[in-house]
Amino acid sequence: MDDYCGDDYDVQNELDFADPGGRSALRAGNRIYPCPTCERPNQLTAHDVFLGYQCDQCADELERGY
Secondary structure: OOOOOOOOOHHHHOOEEEOOOOOOOOOOOOOOOOOOOOOOOOEHHHHHHOOOOOOOHHHHHHOOOO
């Protein structure tokens, strides 16, 4: 996988989000990987998997204490 952990922050990083300015931390791109929590298919990009993310629905439920 590519190295996504660089220390330099630039405008390109903002454009990498699926919903720039929104609540989601998920990245833009092809969603071909399942969520590791709920196992629903096609929820995450390779970048999301690299970062150890889960789908938005699971993240929202965790933040709300479900």
